[in-house]
Amino acid sequence: MAKTVSSPPKPAERITIREVAQDAGVSVAAVSKVLRDAYGVSDALRAKVRASMDKLNYRPRASARGMRGKTYTLGLIFPDLRNPFFADVYAGVNSALERTQYQAMQGFSTTPAALIEAMIDRQMDGLILIGPNESAASLAATGARLPLVTIGQHDKSGDGYDTVNNDDQLGARLVVRHLVGNGFRNIAMLSLMQPASTVIEQRELGYRLEMMEQKCGGTINIVRAPQVVRDVQVAVRRLLESKERPDAIFCWTDLMAFEAISVAVDLGLSVPDDIAIVGYDNTMFCDFAQNSLTSVDQSGELLGLQAARLVVERIDGRSAADHFTVPPRIVARNSSRPRKPI
Amino acid sequence: MAKTVSSPPKPAERITIREVAQDAGVSVAAVSKVLRDAYGVSDALRAKVRASMDKLNYRPRASARGMRGKTYTLGLIFPDLRNPFFADVYAGVNSALERTQYQAMQGFSTTPAALIEAMIDRQMDGLILIGPNESAASLAATGARLPLVTIGQHDKSGDGYDTVNNDDQLGARLVVRHLVGNGFRNIAMLSLMQPASTVIEQRELGYRLEMMEQKCGGTINIVRAPQVVRDVQVAVRRLLESKERPDAIFCWTDLMAFEAISVAVDLGLSVPDDIAIVGYDNTMFCDFAQNSLTSVDQSGELLGLQAARLVVERIDGRSAADHFTVPPRIVARNSSRPRKPI
DNA sequence: CTGAAAGCGCTTACAG
DNA sequence: CTGAAAGCGCTTACAG
Known part of the structure; x- marks a missing residue:
């Protein structure tokens, strides 16, 4: 050299x-x-x-502009980079911003609060938080400092920021309805172990309510696991090895559902004949034959697009809160098809 | 409301x-x-x-600092957000930057050249490009404008920027050696269709050379597909339905390998008894039992860590080019285990 | 070792 | 509709 x-x-x-x-x-x-x-x-x-x-x-130059006015830069904060669902959201944000001077920049950190500060230090004109863990009060405080839109956060009590959501309660209901319609009744829910998430609340609520309406109240069973491979495996294994093994497991995300399929395969169980599996997010992996996973599509691209639109509106002066909800849609695949009659 | x-x-x-x-x-x-x-x-x-x-x-405030000095912000550009491998790289970058004032910001765009300009407009102190499609000349031009490190780009002819790489030629050789060792000899390579990538060159070269050395030169077969689900499926299907169906397919990425498994399953073929499949990147999905994919680990986290270290060194004044290479490592799983003797 | 002053490249009132 | 001037919050020579 x-x-x-x-x-x-x-x-x-x-x-x-x-x-x-x-x-x-x-x-x-x-x-x-x-x-x-x-x-x-x-x-x-x-x-x-x-x-x-x-x-x-x-x-x-953005720095010079930022000294008096705007930087024309928007901050995006994701909770998890490994979930391909977030790529859809990002694509939506980008397509909304395509013909504008704004550029979205994504940051990732294990300490979101520090990342928000870093974004503010860099004078982002606005922030889009996906799946934030912060309380509504803390979000309102951030919203008072700069235009803020959350995706995946159902608390609309404050006026300080906008929200974009998939109707998670309905999403969970659709899953239960679909499974019951295909002959499954003992349906467990593998939920996420995380403090204070309104998305978790809504999805668990939808599951409970629909189980009752479908006369399956007796088999309501919610198991929570943190987003960690080992913990998910342990939780699924416990479910699959229990005396009253469920017919079906409704999983928090596709990622968790793929892990559930993996555990089932390891145990020599057949999906869906021994156990049906349903995911959430309808990521591209669902289509692969080895997964063929039934999942709820929450239109990540649309969520991102609307969030970007709202944050730009805020930047342009809107001060009343706005809220956008996307209807979920279930996409049925092999992992939950009706069992072969015996 | x-x-x-x-x-x-x-x-x-x-x-x-x-x-x-x-x-x-x-x-x-x-x-x-x-x-x-x-x-x-x-x-x-x-x-x-x-x-x-x-x-x-x-x-x-970063803008004010940027007016005279640095913004303490590093730009990261990925070619594809759906590949979970890039999350590993990002994690490595973040861990290198943890105790510094620098913050990495990731941008994504379908037009990388425009994104680079947007990053420069925002006065990034340095840039890390992952899997860039630009020519060495174009990269050198960018490197003359700001500190630049590429990941996945083997042209080290210029002094204008640093490179961090996995030894892709060796990675391909390891795959062929592993497959031959497990009894496969008719090994096809499913490569990426993309103009001018030194990574593709190196990996295809490694495949060819090792096939020759293993006396399998007669069955060298490289098929190229763009990174699009439909095209990959067509390419795999064509391979699997050909008169002289290969024993094994060495795929460009785990993502492509999962698609290959999917097509095989759809055709009623068993992996690996009818067709062995090997991927590249060793993403977390390889571990799932329904994939159980043999793959090459290129240590994404280490790549990111080194790239961040090098770009900060450049910012601090180093002007001679530095190059870092990570050795690949094959992780064997079911998708390429020796076939059951007939 | 410490500080007063100039200036980076924009935007923002304000005056014409 | 157009422009001269001040100033945003830092860093950088430079003088003491």
């Missing part, structure tokens, strides 16, 4: 608004206005400035 | 360096130096300033 010691990259001598102004023969204020599509510039001036910007290949 | 029209979030009246200076009874320059751990401040002054910063809960 040649060891040419070149000087480290320079701060890139970029074109500034001043040079554009000079080239166009106008003031810097005029250029700034064109840049922000602000009110009060003539078409002629705008055209002149645009021409100079193109000619000089001008690009505004 | 109550429609209390509160004013939109204010720009958050934050504590500035000036107020810290006043509280500590020193100049703003002194505070700035403490902030950057810069040379030339007495312990006494540093302690005073630290105390005031803590007391006032001071946090520096």
Whole structure:
């Protein structure tokens, strides 16, 4: 390898608004206005400035803009990077932002509170939190500091931030209805062990209510496991080896459902003839024949799209809270098909 | 919903360096130096300033810092969000940055070139590109503008940026050796259809060379498919339905391998008794019993960790290129175990 | 070791 | 509709 010691990259001598102004023969204020599509510039001036910007290949610096105005950057915070569902959400956010000056940047951290601070330090114009663990009060406090939209958080008590949700209660009901319709009655729910999540509340509530309505109240059984491979396996194994083994397990996410299938296969059980499995998120892995997993589609892309729309509205001045709900949809596959009659 | 029209979030009246200076009874320059751990401040002054910063809960604003110095923000660009392998890389980057002031922000776009510009507009201190499609010349041009490290890009001809790589040629060789050792000889490779990737070159080369060395040169067969579910399925189906069906398929990624297993299952074939399958990345899904996929571990976390280390070194002034290579490791599972003797 | 002053590249009232 | 000037919160020479 040649060891040419070149000087480290320079701060890139970029074109500034001043040079554009000079080239166009106008003031810097005029250029700034064109840049922000602000009110009060003539078409002629705008055209002149645009021409100079193109000619000089001008690009505004976000830090400088951030000093007085906006950075045109939105922060995205996911709880888990391994779940492909979040890629759908991100895609939706991006498609909403496509024709705007905004850019979404995603951060990940094991300490979300610190990450929110880091985002604020970097003057994100707005924040989209997916599946936040924070309390409504804590979210309201964040919402008072910058435009905030949550995805997967059902507490709409405050006016300080917007929410976008899948109707989780209905989602759980659809699963129970589907399973009962296919002949399963002893349906266990493998839920998530996590403090204070309104999504968990809603989904468990939907499960309970629908089990009652379907006259399956006697076999209501909720088991909670943390999002950790080992713990999920232990929980599933316990369910599958119990005296009164359930007919079916409704799992928190597709990821957990794949683990459940794995444990069942390891135990020599057949899905769905010995045990039916249903997931949540309808990720692309559900389609693979070795999984063929029935799942609830919560339209991740639509959730992301709406969240981005709402956060931009907030940035533009809306102060009353807005809430958007997406209806869930069950996608039936082999993992829960009716059992072969004996 | 109550429609209390509160004013939109204010720009958050934050504590500035000036107020810290006043509280500590020193100049703003002194505070700035403490902030950057810069040379030339007495312990006494540093302690005073630290105390005031803590007391006032001071946090520096990245935009203001960026105006003159660094933003303490690193850009991460992934080619694909659905592949859980990238979560490992991200985890490695984060763990390298844990005790520093740097924060990694991940962007995703279908137009990587535009995303790089957006990152530069936002004055990222450095960039980590994972699996870039850009040419070495184009990367060198970017490396001249800001500190740059690539992951998964074997062209080390330039001095303008650092590279971190898994030894992909060796990885492919390990797969062929493993399969031949388990009795498979007609081994096809399902590679990626994409213009100009040195990773593809290296992996295909390793496959070819090792097939020759193992006296399997006669059955060398490389099929390329784009990273699209439908195309992968068609390619696999064609392989599995061909007159001279291979014994084994070495797939580009675990994702493609899972699709291959899916097609095999759909065709009523047994893995590995009819067809062995091997993947690449050793993602967590490989462990599930329904996949039980043999795969090459390329230590995503280590790749991310090293990349972060190198980019920070570049930011700190290193100008000679550095290159880091991680040895691959094959993890054998059911999908390629020796066939039952007939 | 410490500090006063200039300036980074924008946006924002404000005056014309 | 247009522009001159102030200022956002830091860092960077430079002087003491």
